[in-house]
Amino acid sequence: MQRILITGANGFVGQILCKILQQVGHHVIALTGSTPTQQLHAHQTLTCDILNTVALEQVVAQAQPTHVVHLAAITNVPQSFKEPLLSWQTNVIGSVNLLQALRNQAPNAFVLFVSSSEVYGASFKQGIALAESSLCQPLNPYAASKLAAEAAFNEYFRQGQPGVIVRPFNHIGAQQSADFVTASFARQIALIESGKQEPVLKVGNLEASRDFLDVNDVCAAYVQLLQLPERGGDYPRCFNICSGQPRKIHDILDEMLAMSNVAIQVTEDPERMRPSDIPCATGSAQAIRDTTGWKPTTNLKDTLQHLLTYWRGQVKA
Template sequence: MKRALITGITGQDGLYLGELLISKGYEVYGLVRGQNNPKLDTVRRILPEVKLIFGDLTDLPSLLRALETARPHEVYNLGAISFVAYSWENASMTSDVTGKGAFNMLEATRLWAGSKLDDVRFYQASSSEMFGKVQEVPQRESTLLWPRSPYGVAKVFAHYMTINYRESYGMHASSGILFNHESPRRGPEFVTRKITQAVARISLGLQETVALGNLDASRDWGFAGDYVEAMWLMLQQEQADDYVIATGETQTIRELLEVAFGHVGITDWERHVTQDPRFMRPAEVDLLVGDPAKARETLGWKPKVDFRELVQMMVDSDIEDQRQTSR
């Protein structure tokens, strides 16, 4: 039986990846920061088979202990402070967790595996936010990185450190440069979930408006459940490498609003949306769209859920959640 260790098991990607690996017969361990973590109950409900280990990406000894407990064949480093807006409020912590935390996980894996480093495969969750002020459209693996947030900068550090460990130590370390991927499990602080949750509440008469930032920002949105399959496929390859994981299509926040409100029969959505300067980024990333050709050709991966299906799935889930809550 293969064993896997997932950091960031409490996030949407960690939950979907845990489900995928369990379905493939893995013994799965999840690293959790803090025994009072508010998301512990969610993990235990969705992934009762996962063995939880308490540790911290900023604490190298705790990572070594986690590796010794899990003894994994595959390590998936998904742990990060991943809310971009927050990274301006606390750039130091974002750098420590998202950037240096990835280094700590790489180093802990190298030290723990020792002479058996060839037996362990490592996945780093890189991000399209690394492209920032985009230098070409669409963005591919060779596109110059120009991050526009502390989060993006921290992800660039983690990305290049992963490449460095691959080249310096021969480590089977791959990075997935994932473009925006969403699901009903997305945190409500993220704009997609903020919108679908608001649409659900508005359709049920529980609120009137939602305040947003830049409605013209464009993103390449996919379904998180599809994207975790790409993570797994990377670690099944003979050679480690970096891959852009994206749909290759882009939509604006306005288009997202049209689909979400349209799904509940509201066509004049503008009257329910206000713009608030507080939600504008200090340095905006205007157009992100990935070229997934390499992943398609090498991994045989392509997304199954399209944009409209994704948004409708999230709205339906939030309507059900709001109905359950209001009972």
């Protein structure tokens, strides 16, 4: 049984990952930046700001993890433009604080750092599925801070801390913030159906294509990667988590609109148009497939239906 410390455990992915890891029999220690508003699927819940070096080291000493998943971050791209200092501090300095706490208190803990496909940035303009060796050219403060954090992790890996970096592509599902595109669609549809929003759905760039995954498939990839130390042998230090099958956002919206029996008009909202948008972002999952056998198993239509059902419940409540 692994003792797994999960930072950012009360976030969208963290809550789901805690539940999955607990269900398969691991001892889950949830680390949150503030007191969680709901019960987490964890054996222990600890609270600490990852920018507080003393408190963070005490938490790691208390948890004594064999494995760590580092999810805690500022993850919203528009927010990273509005609050770049907070993004850099949280995503880079917070990561270094964790690494140093692990070096001092749990030097053998296997750490999985959740970076982002956003680090590839301008390289997506090639229009091909990018591999982990592709050039990273970030186009926003969030992506740049994640790439800087990757550099910190690679340095600690070089000095002996075991672990890997993952670059997940767009993962979606219930409980995701409506700041993200599919959740925004679902929330607006639910509000329109309930009569709480006029029948006009506001959108950004619908022509862009993205590599969408169900959040449960992403978490399944993390679970498999956490088993790497037990498998023995050499393994890559960086893995894309993706489907390799980009979908146009317009098509995603059409599928969701077809799930509603209300007539809805779609209109572009200048506030939602990203200045650094790229036409197509997709990746190659060959490395993780070769290493663990992982591949996504959830039908995207099922994910979208689940997402819409979740937001209908939220709006009704």
